[in-house]
Amino acid sequence: MTGFSTRQLPAGYTPGVPPNSAVPPIYQTAAYEFGSLAEAADLFALRTVGNLYSRNASPTQQILEERVAALEGGVAAVAVASGQAAVAVTLLALVGRGGHIVAASQLYGGTVDLLQETFDDFGIPVTFVDQDDPAAWRAAIRPETRVLFAESIANPLAQVLDIRTVADIAHEAGVPLVIDNTVGTPYLVRPGEHGADFVVHSATKFLSGHGTSLGGVVVDQGTFDFGREAARWPHFTEPYTRVGDFSLWDRFGQGQAFAALVKSKYVHDLGPSLSPFNAWQILQGIETLDLRVARQSATALALARHLQQHPAVTAVHHPGIAGNRWHALAERYLPRGGPSVFSFDLAVTDAAGADAAKTQEQVARVIDSLQVIRLVANIGDARSLVNHPASMTHSHLTAAQRAAAGISFTTIRLSAGLEDPSDLIADLDRALALV
Numbered sequence: 001m002t003g004f005s006t007r008q009l010p011a012g013y014t015p016g017v018p019p020n021s022a023v024p025p026i027y028q029t030a031a032y033e034f035g036s037l038a039e040a041a042d043l044f045a046l047r048t049v050g051n052l053y054s055r056n057a058s059p060t061q062q063i064l065e066e067r068v069a070a071l072e073g074g075v076a077a078v079a080v081a082s083g084q085a086a087v088a089v090t091l092l093a094l095v096g097r098g099g100h101i102v103a104a105s106q107l108y109g110g111t112v113d114l115l116q117e118t119f120d121d122f123g124i125p126v127t128f129v130d131q132d133d134p135a136a137w138r139a140a141i142r143p144e145t146r147v148l149f150a151e152s153i154a155n156p157l158a159q160v161l162d163i164r165t166v167a168d169i170a171h172e173a174g175v176p177l178v179i180d181n182t183v184g185t186p187y188l189v190r191p192g193e194h195g196a197d198f199v200v201h202s203a204t205k206f207l208s209g210h211g212t213s214l215g216g217v218v219v220d221q222g223t224f225d226f227g228r229e230a231a232r233w234p235h236f237t238e239p240y241t242r243v244g245d246f247s248l249w250d251r252f253g254q255g256q257a258f259a260a261l262v263k264s265k266y267v268h269d270l271g272p273s274l275s276p277f278n279a280w281q282i283l284q285g286i287e288t289l290d291l292r293v294a295r296q297s298a299t300a301l302a303l304a305r306h307l308q309q310h311p312a313v314t315a316v317h318h319p320g321i322a323g324n325r326w327h328a329l330a331e332r333y334l335p336r337g338g339p340s341v342f343s344f345d346l347a348v349t350d351a352a353g354a355d356a357a358k359t360q361e362q363v364a365r366v367i368d369s370l371q372v373i374r375l376v377a378n379i380g381d382a383r384s385l386v387n388h389p390a391s392m393t394h395s396h397l398t399a400a401q402r403a404a405a406g407i408s409f410t411t412i413r414l415s416a417g418l419e420d421p422s423d424l425i426a427d428l429d430r431a432l433a434l435v
């Protein structure tokens with residue numbers, strides 16, 4: 001297999017259609033013309049796989065799918081309109097009818113909203129556990145559990161998951177482990193190498209890197225055998241009656257059946273399709289993934305070390321720093337560098353009641369006076385960005401949930417970009433001098 005950087009460039013695309021464009025073209029068409037009625041019938045019946053209608057897939061999207069699968073070391077992928085959609089269709093396809101999900105309580109706030117409210121509305125039960133507690137993962141598993149779900153690196157506190165331990169627990173229970181590798185990126189960690197069966201991404205973040213386009217991808221590592229306990233997975237192993245009298249497992253087999261179900265059912269029915277233009281934008285970003293992530297990772301560590309000795313900061317949450325609770329896991333899982341998304345707590349009292357307004361005013365003064373680093377609810381961008389979790393990304397959580405997650409009102413999340421590190425340090429120093 002070629003090296004990681006080489007795979008970022010051609011995977012999924014071989015110029016072959018005149019005029020042989022060197023860079024993948026955008027197939028901006030809603031639908032595809034069939035050569036004959038017989039060809040159309042074969043495509044609709046899944047007897048052959050090909051271009052049909054862009055809600056299901058487009059050639060530009062398929063190049064992106066092959067490329068992300070190549071970077072994650074997987075065998076198939078499905079790209080959709082956002083990371084949120086990738087998480088939703090992945091879990092829906094695995095949980096089936098009557099299934100139960102065990103998920104890390106440290107998940108991204110939008111994912112918690114999806115699982116805790118929307119999935120609950122539809123009667124899909126989810127148990128949240130502390131991702132660092134193997135006993136809690138084991139205790140939460142029920143006979144009807146169908147999937148375990150966590151992030152390789154959570155945010156804003158940059159907790160590193162012990163992927164192997166959670167994968168072993170999932171496999172002992174006969175269910176797959178899904179890992180959201182958005183913050184990790186396949187350059188820093190490939191969860192499939194540590195036992196994860198499916199890997200999801202918000203491609204909006206590091207895969208794109210330019211902050212222009214939403215997208216999401218799920219990669220099947222080809223490791224989970226739905227045929228082993230076939231009765232538990234009827235949506236894979238029983239006849240797929242909407243199409244014919246065969247099962248997806250028989251027709252597509254290990255590593256391909258999941259993508260076939262996600263595309264032909266969940267993306268087809270719910271419609272969170274990726275536009276060809278956004279697929280193309282994400283492909284442009286991926287070409288420089290390793291260069292960007294390596295630099296952002298080094299910059300983040302430099303900023304974390306600087307902040308750690310700053311008198312206006314009481315805590316820095318970065319696993320690259322010795323003494324951090326997840327330092328040993330970072331050394332094991334992230335040998336190429338730590339995350340470029342981390343957070344720090346300001347040295348102002350996290351007060352309730354009458355003093356809360358004063359705390360708020362001080363936090364706002366720091367954030368509003370940053371000039372190079374921008375206040376944006378995004379991560380993985382070429383620009384350095386801050387976010388105030390308590391009033392932005394994690395504002396839907398109760399105060400108790402935030403406290404349990406280690407997020408205080410004074411916590412600021414930083415996503416290091418590609419600017420000169422010295423300018424970022426000067427910007428932080430200037431703002432922190434106001435506390």
Ligand SMILES: Cc1ncc(COP(=O)(O)O)c(C=O)c1O
Nearest residue numbers: 082083084108180182202204215
């Ligand atoms: C870890 C993680 N997963 C999923 C998502 C959702 O992705 P998107 O915003 O592309 O829908 C986000 C978005 O912030 C995220 O940070």
